[in-house]
Each structure stands twice: as C-alpha cells, then as structure tokens.
Amino acid sequence: xxxxxxxxxxxxxxxxxxxxxxxxxxxxxxxxxxxxxxxxxxxxxxxxxxxxxxxxxxxxxxxxxxxxxxxxxxxxxxxxxxxxxxxxxxxxxxxxxxxxxxxxx
Numbered sequence: 718x719x720x721x722x723x724x725x726x727x728x729x730x731x732x733x734x735x736x737x738x739x740x741x742x743x744x745x746x747x748x749x750x751x752x753x754x755x756x757x758x759x760x761x762x763x764x765x766x767x768x769x770x771x772x773x774x775x776x777x778x779x780x781x782x783x784x785x786x787x788x789x790x791x792x793x794x795x796x797x798x799x800x801x802x803x804x805x806x807x808x809x810x811x812x813x814x815x816x817x818x819x820x821x822x
Contacts, residue, residue: 729758731766734756734758734762734766735766735769735770736802737756737758738752738756738758738763738766738767738770738776739770739775739776739790739794739797739798739802740798740802740803740806741755741756742776742788742789742790742794743790743795743798743806743807743808743809744807744809745789745809745810745812746779746780746787746788746789746812747787747788747789748785748786748787748788749763749764749767749786749788752767752788767788770794773793774791774793774794775790775791775793775794775797776788776789776790776791776794777789777791779812789812790808795808
C-alpha cells in the first residue's frame, strides 16, 4: 500500500508489512485473502511475506488444499508479537479447522 503524506509517497517497509500480517493472524487462523483484505496489502505480497514468516518460524500453514490455504501464528510468532510489536496485543486461538484432532473452541 502506498500512503500519500504532504505530497510525498510513502511505502510501507517490509517490517511494517510483516508486522501487519502477524497482527492480523493474532485474531486466529486466516486465509491469504482474509489477511489481504484486513491489512489492505495485495494478496500476492501477503503470500510472499508469509513465505518469509514461515521460514522464520513465526507462522505455519495450518491447512492446505487446491482451493484454500490457512495460516496461523506459532508460539514463536506470538512471542515475537508480544516482545517486539505490542505488549498489549490480544492473541486468539480461534481455529477455522481442526488440526490433529484438536477441537474448535
């Protein structure tokens, strides 16, 4: 997303984009399109940054099919959010799908 301020074009940094994605996932499992809509970041950009966040161990792909991919924060991602983004962030364990026999809340 490009922000315009006093005639200047400001682009979000990678850190700002990644933090927005992590904050979006703090409310529970989401698809790429849900994250994209909530953060106002193009879905392809979200997808690319999710690959990075998975590599860091902060996000994991909870479910994947030919039609949908669902992502969630890992314990490391939750810890990173609390330590580096916001100590007051509310992190939900809301699940769209069951994983390994876990029950939905």
